[in-house]
Structures are given as C-alpha cells and as structure tokens.
Amino acid sequence: MKLKYGVIFSLVLILILSSCIPQDNEIPEDEEKTRYYDEIFSEVRVEKNIVYGESVDYTGKRIELKLDVYEPEGDSEDKRPLIIWIHGGGFKSGDKNNVKIVELCKYFAKRGYVTASINYRLRKRPKRDLEGAIKDAVEDARKSVDFFRENSDRFRIDVNHIxxxxxxxxxxxSLHLAYTDDWNKEGIFAVISLWGALFDFDEIKQTDPTLLIIHGTEDKVVPFEMAKELKNKLDEIGIFNEFHPIEGEGHAPWRHLKDIETWTRDFLFKLLNNKTSHVPYYFIAIHNEPFNMPGGEKRIEESFSVLREMVKKANEYNIKLTLMFSPQWADYIVKDKERLTEVKRWEEEGHEIAAHHHSIYHGNWDGYTNYPEDVAKKERIKRKGFSEPYLGTLKDLISKLKMINPDIHSGCMNDEKDKNCLPDAIIYDTCSGFANFGEVIRVGDASDPKKGINEFVLVGKVNGIKRKWLAHYQITTRQKEKLAEDVFNSLDSGVYGVVTHSVESQAEYFYKFLDFLHSKDKTGEYSKTLSQIIDEKILPEREIPDELLNP
Known part of the structure; x- marks a missing residue:
C-alpha cells in the first residue's frame, strides 16, 4: 500500500474529543415497527472484553485484541446483520469505550443488529510510520471480521451481511480494509466512513463493498476534497455509494450524531432490502377543487384543514406531494398571512405548489377559460343546465396562482379534450389524454389503474410552446387504492403517479396509500414531485405526434 498526499497524513493524528450525544426520536407505541429501521428493542445486552485475536505491537510486545458485543435483549432472530465499529484517535489514542461509538452500537442493536466495538493496535508516535500504523489497524480489523465469521452461530450473525x-x-x-487489503471480503456488504480517507485508489475493484461517506465540508484534518475524490472514483468504477456533506463543519462533527444515525440507518436499510434499484419512483398529486359556487369559500376552508393533515402525514414519511391549487384557493390563501406562510413552508419542505384548472368541459367549471364568455356559458348550460360565474381568462387564472407561487409552471389542467384549456405558463401537465406507457395512444378507460404507469415523459407543442406530460390514476375509493397498490407492486422501474382530493371522504384512502408506500420505501427516496421527475430526467421522453395532439 502506497501512501499519497504525504504532507496531509500527519493531520489525521488527533484525538477526537467527546461531546454530548443527542437522544433518539421517540417512536409511538402504536406504530407498526420495522426491524433494522425502527427501534424495536428497548434493552441492549453487552458482552465486554471478548478476545478476538492476538498481535505483536510496534514495540514487539504480544498483546490480546479485545472487543465488546452489543445485542438486542430478548431477540429470537437466528441470523442478524453485524456492524463492526472502529474508534478514532489518530492511531495514537482512543479505545472501544469511545462514547460516540458506544452510542452507535446501542442505536443499531435496538433496531435488531448485532454490533461490536473493537480495540486495535495503536502507536505512541504513529506519524513516524503512518503506513505501518494503518497496516496494523487493518490487520486487526480483518481479524475481528474473521472472528465473527468463525463464531457466527454463537452470536447468531448473518455472515453475508457484515x-x-x-x-x-x-x-x-475501514476504507483500507475494504478497498486495498487483499483478503476474502465475501459478506462485507457496506462500509461507513465518518470523516475518513482512502490514500490509495489503485486496488479498488468493482466487486468491492458499497460505501456511505459522511464528512464536514470545512474539515482541515482529513480534507473534504479527499472524500469527494473517493466518491468520484467509486462513481467512475460503478460502486454504489452515498455522500452526505455536512455544510460548514470541520473534523468530527459529532453534534450531528442524530443525522449520522439516520443517514446510516437509511443506507443500511436500503441495502438489506434491495431498495437501491427495485422500487419505482412515484408522485402524488393533490387536487384542491375550485368550488366556484355559493358557499364555495366555506368548502375551501374545510378542505384546507384536510389538506393540512395530509401534508403533515406525508412529512412523517418524507413523501413529497404535488399540491395543485385552483385559483379560488389562491384567493383564500392570500387573504390570511398565516395561511400564506404555511403554504410557503410546505414548499420549503419539498412539496411542489402547482396549478389546477376545471375547464368548461369538467363537471365543475372554475370560471376561467380562453373562450368568449357567451360561448363558455352556452357549453355549461348544454352540459349542466346552468352556468357557473365567468371569472376571466386563463391568463387571469395564472395571475391568481402566481400570488402563491410566482414560478408556477406545472399542474393538472384537465386538457385531455381540448388543448385550448392549457395556459401558456403551464409546461408540465398531467392530462395529455394519452398513455405514458406502451404505444402513444389515447387513454380509453380512466378507471384503469395502469393509467398511472409512466414509462416515458410525453412531449409535444401546444400553441407553439413545448409541453411535457406525465399521467396519474385516481385513488379516490378503497377499491381504487388497492388496485393502485397492485399495479405499484408489479413495477420495478419507471414512475407511478396517483392523484386524490383534499376532501375528508377521500383522505382515508390517501393515508392507506401513504402507509403502503412507506412499507416499500422507508426513507422516501423514490418520492418525487411532478417537476422533479421531469427535471431530473428520470424517464426518457417520447414525442406525441402532432396530428394526435392537435387534431
């Protein structure tokens, strides 16, 4: 192993100081809990000072190598994944009782893992032979892995998940053990680097383990640039990794322990459940109806309370919503400063503020159209026997919505029947009228749950403006929600879109679908907004023939 960046390496030789450890989040007793994700054990059993091997230190003295094992008390699982934690201290100081490492051991043991904290050989002046100090530590870490392999029955360990x-x-x-050491790495499925570095990239192989990197952006001891370089190298080779920079922090930012625990939990959970590539992306749109009728504002007031609870529940699961507002809602929201602040906060939390339009062909017209007022009212009387009030053009509609989102550019315009219902400002829409999978054909049965499948983004021009469309399926009844679950379960790629309304009668099915999604995607990794799916180019694009789009 050759060491690079020689001047930098002496900087790693510092003692990591202890600091207070924040407590875990409490988990409601009545919530269904998931092993390896939630805290499901309240007590941890610790077996201390287990001898896992012997080595000769730098003075020639033979020493025993010891570790502590942490197991969930009362666990009956036969084979459990193992996490081996290795303390810091510049190869000069520290031991397996490091308070932060112990906290990590307990945190993961309470979630069903077996965890261990190991001692390894240290040196009085490691910078005199840093390469030798790293070599000693790696050799001892390897012995700890071999010890657990040999004693897998004793500790009930799954040797394929270490x-x-x-x-x-x-x-x-840990990094040099995983990416430079020439030994049997079978079963090593993940490496966790908390502000570490790899000094030699030459021996990394595509079959090497996945990696989680957590590093302060202002780290001067183990420079942040070294972490970025390692990530880029793994990306180049094709090794799955996640990178969490901690902005503005230097070396050993333990005050972010809660984030470190969460990122590590989510990373390992995804690996254990093969969640890195086999779940489709999805988006959920919420239609907020116009209620363009007498007493409409009262209906909106009631629906706003329902919407607030829907957003709250989605936040619990880290699921992002595309909130589609009709112009009547914009009027209601801006009347009250606190309501407007709340909607702005939803946007800051990652939800998208989008548009919703009920055209003259819809069951309930919102009052806006580019058709002349008399033409619009004639169509409404033909369809309904009466006409709702005319309120303005589609440009007026967009002006209303810009009061709550000046950059509004997406929505559901109900433009399947007539593309004249599509305002110029809306370039991302969910109502093309065509299937987003298979052949580009008109959607026949809107009640078919496959309508929410998106294998590609549809692209076409309306009124000379390039537009892009996705599709969604309504989960407005229990039966439809169950059908949506079935279709989602049949997919392992692409995007599945659903829509519901902010009304009490449909909220329960929305909550059931959220629970279902959370069971499949614990971290919300595959949750996207309408614009994110298009902007992040998650799907390929396919043109709608102009003769179909604008007949």
Missing amino acids: AVGGSSAGAIT
Whole structure:
C-alpha cells in the first residue's frame, strides 16, 4: 500500500474529543415497527472484553485484541446483520469505550443488529510510520471480521451481511480494509466512513463493498476534497455509494450524531432490502377543487384543514406531494398571512405548489377559460343546465396562482379534450389524454389503474410552446387504492403517479396509500414531485405526434 498526499497524513493524528450525544426520536407505541429501521428493542445486552485475536505491537510486545458485543435483549432472530465499529484517535489514542461509538452500537442493536466495538493496535508516535500504523489497524480489523465469521452461530450473525465503519482513524482503517487489503471480503456488504480517507485508489475493484461517506465540508484534518475524490472514483468504477456533506463543519462533527444515525440507518436499510434499484419512483398529486359556487369559500376552508393533515402525514414519511391549487384557493390563501406562510413552508419542505384548472368541459367549471364568455356559458348550460360565474381568462387564472407561487409552471389542467384549456405558463401537465406507457395512444378507460404507469415523459407543442406530460390514476375509493397498490407492486422501474382530493371522504384512502408506500420505501427516496421527475430526467421522453395532439 502506497501512501499519497504525504504532507496531509500527519493531520489525521488527533484525538477526537467527546461531546454530548443527542437522544433518539421517540417512536409511538402504536406504530407498526420495522426491524433494522425502527427501534424495536428497548434493552441492549453487552458482552465486554471478548478476545478476538492476538498481535505483536510496534514495540514487539504480544498483546490480546479485545472487543465488546452489543445485542438486542430478548431477540429470537437466528441470523442478524453485524456492524463492526472502529474508534478514532489518530492511531495514537482512543479505545472501544469511545462514547460516540458506544452510542452507535446501542442505536443499531435496538433496531435488531448485532454490533461490536473493537480495540486495535495503536502507536505512541504513529506519524513516524503512518503506513505501518494503518497496516496494523487493518490487520486487526480483518481479524475481528474473521472472528465473527468463525463464531457466527454463537452470536447468531448473518455472515453475508457484515458492515464495517468508523470515525477518523477508524474510518481510514475501514476504507483500507475494504478497498486495498487483499483478503476474502465475501459478506462485507457496506462500509461507513465518518470523516475518513482512502490514500490509495489503485486496488479498488468493482466487486468491492458499497460505501456511505459522511464528512464536514470545512474539515482541515482529513480534507473534504479527499472524500469527494473517493466518491468520484467509486462513481467512475460503478460502486454504489452515498455522500452526505455536512455544510460548514470541520473534523468530527459529532453534534450531528442524530443525522449520522439516520443517514446510516437509511443506507443500511436500503441495502438489506434491495431498495437501491427495485422500487419505482412515484408522485402524488393533490387536487384542491375550485368550488366556484355559493358557499364555495366555506368548502375551501374545510378542505384546507384536510389538506393540512395530509401534508403533515406525508412529512412523517418524507413523501413529497404535488399540491395543485385552483385559483379560488389562491384567493383564500392570500387573504390570511398565516395561511400564506404555511403554504410557503410546505414548499420549503419539498412539496411542489402547482396549478389546477376545471375547464368548461369538467363537471365543475372554475370560471376561467380562453373562450368568449357567451360561448363558455352556452357549453355549461348544454352540459349542466346552468352556468357557473365567468371569472376571466386563463391568463387571469395564472395571475391568481402566481400570488402563491410566482414560478408556477406545472399542474393538472384537465386538457385531455381540448388543448385550448392549457395556459401558456403551464409546461408540465398531467392530462395529455394519452398513455405514458406502451404505444402513444389515447387513454380509453380512466378507471384503469395502469393509467398511472409512466414509462416515458410525453412531449409535444401546444400553441407553439413545448409541453411535457406525465399521467396519474385516481385513488379516490378503497377499491381504487388497492388496485393502485397492485399495479405499484408489479413495477420495478419507471414512475407511478396517483392523484386524490383534499376532501375528508377521500383522505382515508390517501393515508392507506401513504402507509403502503412507506412499507416499500422507508426513507422516501423514490418520492418525487411532478417537476422533479421531469427535471431530473428520470424517464426518457417520447414525442406525441402532432396530428394526435392537435387534431
């Protein structure tokens, strides 16, 4: 192993100081809990000072290598994944009782893992032979892995799921164990680097383990640039990894322990459940109806309370919503400063503020159209026997919605029948009238749950403006919600879109679908807004022939 960046390496030789550890989030007792994600054990059993091997230290003295094992108390599972944690301290100091490492051991043991904290050989002056110090630590870490392989029955360990991680010098040890050491790495499925570095990229192979990197952007001890370089190298080789920079933090930002625990939990959970590539992306649109009728504002007031609870529940699961507002809602929202602030906060939380339009062909017209007023009212009387009030053009509609989102550019315009219902400002829409999978044909049965399948983004020009469309399926009844679950389960790629309304009678099915999605996507990784799916180019694009789009 050749060491690069020689001047930098002496900087890693610092002792990581202890600091207070924040407590875990409490989990409601009545919530269904998931192993390896939620805290499902309240007590941890610790077996201390287990000898896992012997080594000769730098003075020639033979020493015993010891570790502590943390297991969930009362667990009956036969085979459990193992996390081996390695403390920091610049290869000079520290031990397996490091308070932060112990906290990590307990945190993951309470979620069903077996965890261990190990001691390894240290040196009085490691910078005199840093390469030798790293080599000693890696050799000892390898012995700890071999020890658990040999004693897998004793500790009820799944030898195919062993993770190795550490902080600072412990992270450096973990990285060199995984990516430079020539030994049997079978079963090492993940590495966790807390502000560590790899000093030699030459031996990395595509079959090497996945990696989670957590690093302060202002780290001067183990420079942040080294973490970025490692990530780029793994991307180039094709090794799955996640990178979490901690903005503005230096070396050993333990005050972010809660984030570190969460990121590590989510990363390992995805790997254990093969969630890195086999779940489709999805989006959920909420239609907020116009109620262009006498007493409409009262109906909107009631629906706003329902919407507030829907957003709250989605936030619990880290699921992003595309909130589609009709112009009547914009009027209602801006009347009250607190309501407007709340909607702005939803946007800051990652939800999209989009548009919703009920055209003259809809069951309930919102009062806006580009048709002359007399033509519009004639169509309404033909359809309904009466006409709702005319309120303005589609440009007027967009002006209303810009009061709550000046950059509004997406929505559901109900333009399947007539593209004249599509305002110029809306370039991303969910109502093309065509299927977003298979052949580009008109959608026949809107009640078919396959309508929400998106294999591609549809693209076409309306009024000389390039537009893009996705599709969604309504989950407005229990039967429809169950059908949506079935279709979602049949997919392992693409995007599935659903829509519901902010009314009490449909909210329960929305909550059931959220629970279902959370069971499939614990971290909300595959949740996207309408614009995110298009902007992030998650799907390929396909042109709608102009003769179909604008007949």
